[in-house]
Amino acid sequence: MTDFLRLIALMRPQALWMVVAVLLSAVASLAHMALMAASGWFITAMALAGAAGIAIDVFAPAAYIRGFAIARTVSRYVERLVGHQATLKFVASLRPWFFIRLTPLAPAALEDQRSGDLLARLKGDIDRLEFAFLRVISPLAAAVVVLAVGLTFISAFDHAIALVVALAAVLSGLGLPLLVQRLAAPAARAVTAHGAELNAALVDHLEGRAELDIYDPGRRHRAALEATSDTLIAAEGRLAGIAGFAGAGVGLAAQASLLAVILIGAPRVLGGSLPGPDLPMLALFALALFEVVAPLPLAIQTLPGTLASARRIFTLVDRPPPVAEPAAPRPVPAQGALAFAHAGLTYPGAGAPAVDDVSFTLEPGRRVGVVGQSGSGKSSLVSLALRFRAPTTGAVRFAGKSVAAYDADSLRARLAVLAQGDHLFSATIRENLTLAAPDASDDALKAACAKAGILAFIEAQPKGLDTFVGAHGAKVSGGEARRLGLARALLKDAPILILDEPTEGLDTQTERDVMAAVLEATEGRALLLISHRHARLDAMDEIIVMADGRITARGAPAEILKTIGGRGPGAGG
Numbered sequence: 001m002t003d004f005l006r007l008i009a010l011m012r013p014q015a016l017w018m019v020v021a022v023l024l025s026a027v028a029s030l031a032h033m034a035l036m037a038a039s040g041w042f043i044t045a046m047a048l049a050g051a052a053g054i055a056i057d058v059f060a061p062a063a064y065i066r067g068f069a070i071a072r073t074v075s076r077y078v079e080r081l082v083g084h085q086a087t088l089k090f091v092a093s094l095r096p097w098f099f100i101r102l103t104p105l106a107p108a109a110l111e112d113q114r115s116g117d118l119l120a121r122l123k124g125d126i127d128r129l130e131f132a133f134l135r136v137i138s139p140l141a142a143a144v145v146v147l148a149v150g151l152t153f154i155s156a157f158d159h160a161i162a163l164v165v166a167l168a169a170v171l172s173g174l175g176l177p178l179l180v181q182r183l184a185a186p187a188a189r190a191v192t193a194h195g196a197e198l199n200a201a202l203v204d205h206l207e208g209r210a211e212l213d214i215y216d217p218g219r220r221h222r223a224a225l226e227a228t229s230d231t232l233i234a235a236e237g238r239l240a241g242i243a244g245f246a247g248a249g250v251g252l253a254a255q256a257s258l259l260a261v262i263l264i265g266a267p268r269v270l271g272g273s274l275p276g277p278d279l280p281m282l283a284l285f286a287l288a289l290f291e292v293v294a295p296l297p298l299a300i301q302t303l304p305g306t307l308a309s310a311r312r313i314f315t316l317v318d319r320p321p322p323v324a325e326p327a328a329p330r331p332v333p334a335q336g337a338l339a340f341a342h343a344g345l346t347y348p349g350a351g352a353p354a355v356d357d358v359s360f361t362l363e364p365g366r367r368v369g370v371v372g373q374s375g376s377g378k379s380s381l382v383s384l385a386l387r388f389r390a391p392t393t394g395a396v397r398f399a400g401k402s403v404a405a406y407d408a409d410s411l412r413a414r415l416a417v418l419a420q421g422d423h424l425f426s427a428t429i430r431e432n433l434t435l436a437a438p439d440a441s442d443d444a445l446k447a448a449c450a451k452a453g454i455l456a457f458i459e460a461q462p463k464g465l466d467t468f469v470g471a472h473g474a475k476v477s478g479g480e481a482r483r484l485g486l487a488r489a490l491l492k493d494a495p496i497l498i499l500d501e502p503t504e505g506l507d508t509q510t511e512r513d514v515m516a517a518v519l520e521a522t523e524g525r526a527l528l529l530i531s532h533r534h535a536r537l538d539a540m541d542e543i544i545v546m547a548d549g550r551i552t553a554r555g556a557p558a559e560i561l562k563t564i565g566g567r568g569p570g571a572g573g
């Protein structure tokens, strides 16, 4: 219920359009019922008058019939326009609403989400919410209005007939849908859950197809995928069966109430208490009334799936962001030192801290190298500096203030970062580079590429900067992707540069050249260089050695490089 109310609350800005659409839908249905009733009355009255040999006024009823027919068509047409307009406006507001809430969660709070499942939420669940008005809310609301008006009209002629029709309408419009909801709820939930699961597994399957070819010759992953697909199809089949049963139920109720009206009304006509033409009028009116009852089972059957989607969306957007935005963010100074002050970070659920009591300061123009074995917490320092995560102990400061005091985007504008697993977009080299400097000229792009040691590669491509790098950079090698990422980081005009393993995947000579160019390009900027390898660590002002999240040694390169075992590949160039 809370999810339903939250969904309704999201629709508030479009409420006026939606109310008008519901009223127009009700008018269209009432016009249809009136048309049927007037036609029934008119044909019978004409027949009775003909049999009795008396003349009746044909013009007024014919005008009513034409009027109802026109009202039905026009109101149905306008209702479709208004209803879809309301839905489109809701769509236009729902997607940004979702994205605005999702973005602060990335990357830290979305790490446990499978990419396919996120895709399912973005697509399937949001789609379902978008159509909640047209498929669920509008038919339910219109039915309430039409039933209230229609039953009042019938009871003005005969209370017993009104009671029987009301009973049939309530049984098929409320009882049957509730039964359907009960029957359909598990299947609807299964369709939502298995649909998302299939999406996630499918994306995993496609992304990991090379690994599956190597490690999964028995095609277990594919078999699991097919099993999920079969479960989904079975659940969809159950839903379709229930929908068929519900549709047949409403049809049966409509015919039964037609019969009941005739059975109750006929003796009254014979007894003279009900005029003859009124009986077919009421019978056809009652039959037409079920037009608004017919969509109810489907609407109510759709409701659990819609609510399940709403819940999946709300649980995602309700996650607390890993670092809350300050209510009154401070302006971020153009320059400043990045300082770790006894900073610690324990990942949720982790037994030991990934970063423990780390203190160092990266002043403007200073170069700090961080070395340490895999898993020693080096990349976690980057997450803390970027404010992707908040320190669990101590503080991370920029220009003397906690990074949490600044608006995240403005803070990140001061940092250029080449992270591990730096993402290349499925776009051209130029588009990937200009992300960091939208107005950069081709010369500037090429200069950065030259420093990153990737210009010769780009110039060898027939399309040069307009070469498409493929999904996740699939069309370039790991080392080329790394250098493109480095060129992008160098292009960003930021006072602090953080490079996490910038020469990973490069041969010794290229590494030496790239590092020389990087050091030249970062002259005067603060540089945090994280590396397993020791290339050009001798050019740092300070080296920090990490193990198990803690700083185990620090000092000038000459001293530290001696203790950690030589200058490594490419050092000293």
Ligand SMILES: Nc1ncnc2c1ncn2[C@@H]1O[C@H](COP(=O)(O)OP(=O)(O)OP(=O)(O)O)[C@@H](O)[C@H]1O
Residues within 6 Å of the ligand: 111, 347, 348, 350, 354, 372, 373, 374, 375, 376, 377, 378, 379, 380, 381, 420, 532
């Ligand atoms: N998102 C995360 N959730 C939970 N634990 C994490 C997460 N990221 C890293 N860790 C853990 O924190 C520790 C430090 O990881 P981190 O990536 O900072 O190390 P690293 O020194 O950069 O390693 P490498 O040199 O292999 O990149 C590791 O034990 C790792 O398993």
